[in-house]
Amino acid sequence: MMDWTAFRAHFPVAGRWAFLDHAAVAPLPDVAVRALAEYADSLAAHGVAAVRDWAGRVAHVRRLAARLVNAPDPDDVFFAANTTHGIGVVAEGFPWRAGDNVVVPADEYPSNQYPWMNLAARGVDVRSVPSRGCRVGTDDVRAAMDGRTRVLAVSAVEFASGFRTDLDALGALCRERGVFFFVDAIQALGVFPIDVQRTPIDALAADGHKWLLGPEGCGLGYVRREWVERLHPIGVGANSVVRPYAFSTIDFTLKPHAGRWEGGSYNVAGIAALGASLDLLLAAGTENLERRVLELTDDLCDRATAAGLEVFSGRAPGEKSGIVSLTKPGVPPDAVVAACRAAGVVVNHRAGRVRVSPHAYNTEEELDRFLAVVRAM
Ligand SMILES: Cc1ncc(COP(=O)(O)O)c(C=O)c1O
Numbered sequence: 001m002m003d004w005t006a007f008r009a010h011f012p013v014a015g016r017w018a019f020l021d022h023a024a025v026a027p028l029p030d031v032a033v034r035a036l037a038e039y040a041d042s043l044a045a046h047g048v049a050a051v052r053d054w055a056g057r058v059a060h061v062r063r064l065a066a067r068l069v070n071a072p073d074p075d076d077v078f079f080a081a082n083t084t085h086g087i088g089v090v091a092e093g094f095p096w097r098a099g100d101n102v103v104v105p106a107d108e109y110p111s112n113q114y115p116w117m118n119l120a121a122r123g124v125d126v127r128s129v130p131s132r133g134c135r136v137g138t139d140d141v142r143a144a145m146d147g148r149t150r151v152l153a154v155s156a157v158e159f160a161s162g163f164r165t166d167l168d169a170l171g172a173l174c175r176e177r178g179v180f181f182f183v184d185a186i187q188a189l190g191v192f193p194i195d196v197q198r199t200p201i202d203a204l205a206a207d208g209h210k211w212l213l214g215p216e217g218c219g220l221g222y223v224r225r226e227w228v229e230r231l232h233p234i235g236v237g238a239n240s241v242v243r244p245y246a247f248s249t250i251d252f253t254l255k256p257h258a259g260r261w262e263g264g265s266y267n268v269a270g271i272a273a274l275g276a277s278l279d280l281l282l283a284a285g286t287e288n289l290e291r292r293v294l295e296l297t298d299d300l301c302d303r304a305t306a307a308g309l310e311v312f313s314g315r316a317p318g319e320k321s322g323i324v325s326l327t328k329p330g331v332p333p334d335a336v337v338a339a340c341r342a343a344g345v346v347v348n349h350r351a352g353r354v355r356v357s358p359h360a361y362n363t364e365e366e367l368d369r370f371l372a373v374v375r376a377m
Contacts, residue, residue: 002288008361010280018345018366023159023187023323023357026213028273035276036215039269054268061275064282065220069185069204070195075257078221079271083186084111085235086205086221087153089261090182091115093231094151098123102151103144103179105129105136107351109159112184116153134161134314134325138169145173151180156188160351162313162323164188171200180227186210189220190281191289191322191360202227208270211322211359213277218270223258237263284360292360293322300324300356300367307375312353325353331377343373 013019013027028036042050059074066074080086091102092115102116106128116126127144129136141152152174157164167183174181183204185194190211194204205221208214223231233254238244240260242253254260281289297320301311304326312325328336333349340347347370348355356370 002284002292004292004361007280007284008363011361014361016344018362018369020356020358020362020366020370021346021348022210022359023162023355024348025209025216026211026359028215029213029277029280031276031280032214032273035272036269039272054272057275058266058268058271061271061278064275064278067282068189068194068278068286069220069222070197071222072197072225073257075255075259076196076222076225078223078258078261079266080205080207080219080221080261081267082207082217082219083184083205084115085261086203086219087112087115087182087184088234089205089221089223089231090151090153090180090203091119092234094180095230095232096122096124096150100148100150101125101127101146102153103127103129103141103149104153105131105141105155105158107131107136107158107160108153108155109184112153112155116151131158131161131163134163134312135319136163136165138166138173141170142173145177145179149177149179151182153182153184155184155186156192156194157321157323159187159323160353160355161325162187162321162355162357164192164319164321166318167194167199167201174202175200186219187323188321190277191286191293193286193290196222196224208274208277212274213281213359214274215270218267218274221258221261223261225257228257228260233260235261235263239264239266289360293358294320296358296360296362296364296367297322297324297356299364300358300370303367303371307371308377309354309371309374322359323355323357325350325355327353328374328377336374336377339377340370340373343369345370345373 010029062074065077129144185204186206189206203223207219209216309326333354
């Protein structure tokens with residue numbers, strides 16, 4: 001049995017807010033705060049003299065990240081500046097030919113649209129797949145593909161509706177059609193399992209600042225090994241090559257793995273903090289975290305109607321996530337968000353609806369507080 005009270009004790013935010021907005025920017029757990037402080041103290045006291053210790057920490061966090069997505073090797077993971085960086089690795093580096101296309105659901109977050117739209121000058125079209133209500137259908141994705149489709153780019157969980165994509169079905173579709181499968185994992189990774197060996201994902205990216213409980217501007221990328229040499233590397237620098245510390249020897253031999261996308265200095269502070277949060281999440285176990293997040297969001301949906309709310313998100317098994325999208329007819333969503341904030345409850349609004357996104361440390365009592373504010377409006 002998971003001790004959620006002990007888990008919750010790691011979250012200082014819980015003393016001040018009913019924080020239900022992990023789909024935006026998550027609060028840091030105490031372990032991540034300590035890792036940031038430890039790095040700052042070390043940098044102040046030792047500068048470069050402590051560099052080896054921190055290189056060891058970076059290697060440790062890479063192993064944790066590889067464990068999280070079940071990458072065959074830690075070197076299949078690279079530290080990305082954010083999700084956008086990881087998307088660019090594929091969008092900019094893919095061996096496109098004019099007339100190719102990429103299939104992208106129409107309601108994706110802008111980070112997973114603009115990098116593909118930016119390929120128009122290279123003759124690459126974006127084929128948009130409209131949602132049906134809260135869902136993106138596998139058949140609709142299939143129908144959008146043709147003989148020139150090279151890449152499918154989807155988010156594991158859609159940021160506004162909370163629709164959880166069937167990655168196995170889309171992965172199988174991509175394999176069948178010989179299409180590269182890219183996953184924006186930011187709204188799932190940390191609390192929903194993603195296994196790159198089980199699911200034929202060719203690349204994924206996620207910044208750390210949502211369900212992974214890290215600070216903004218430090219994320220993870222994964223590229224399947226067989227694609228490393230086929231993607232033209234972007235952002236190449238001194239750290240992209242096999243001898244990164246041979247500063248006086250120019251030997252342009254790229255690392256034979258995802259490390260080639262780490263062109264320059266690491267965001268060591270961000271990596272250390274993200275690593276502390278990863279330790280916490282991995283110790284809790286993704287299955288437990290998923291179960292708890294779904295228990296909380298199920299509870300919220302069960303009780304939403306009594307507060308006058310309509311649930312927009314799909315709640316069938318397999319399609320529900322940590323994001324619940326709701327409306328209160330006649331009440332603007334920004335008014336709900338403001339009233340909640342005044343009452344010590346943090347939620348958000350997206351796509352004209354209220355968005356509530358609890359993490360596993362939240363409680364039913366915090367959901368009560370949200371529902372009480374809405375009921376009174
Ligand atoms: C689906 C999705 N992708 C990406 C991002 C953020 O992208 P980046 O890490 O590049 O800022 C968000 C943030 O809201 C998101 O919801």
